[in-house]
Amino acid sequence: MLIEPWISDEGKPAFYRQIGELRPEDTRPIVDALPRVRCDTSIGWGQQDPWIPVEQAYRLQQLLPGQSNVNTLPGVGHLAPLEAPSRVKQALDTWLG
Secondary structure (H helix, E strand, O other): OOHHHHHOOOOHHHHHHHHHHHOOOHHHHHHHHHHHHOOOEEEEEEEOOOOOOOOHHHHHHHHOOOOOOEEEEEOOOOHHHHOHHHHHHHHHHHOOO
């Protein structure tokens, strides 16, 4: 469902063009706001994410104040809620419980 727009002859170049246009400054406002988070957080990350390495989760954790944990999901890639919905639900239930 998520990849359908990107697998056609028109979609493939559009996808790579979109990725190629991303710059660190595009996400800078979000990164700059992380130290102002006022609640405990849990970062969920697919351990086999081919797009954004799991090490990035730990970098984000360091920017967050208060209690923060990283919950890695072994064998899961970039789209954890679609790839392993029951494991994501379990992680959320454990953290929120």
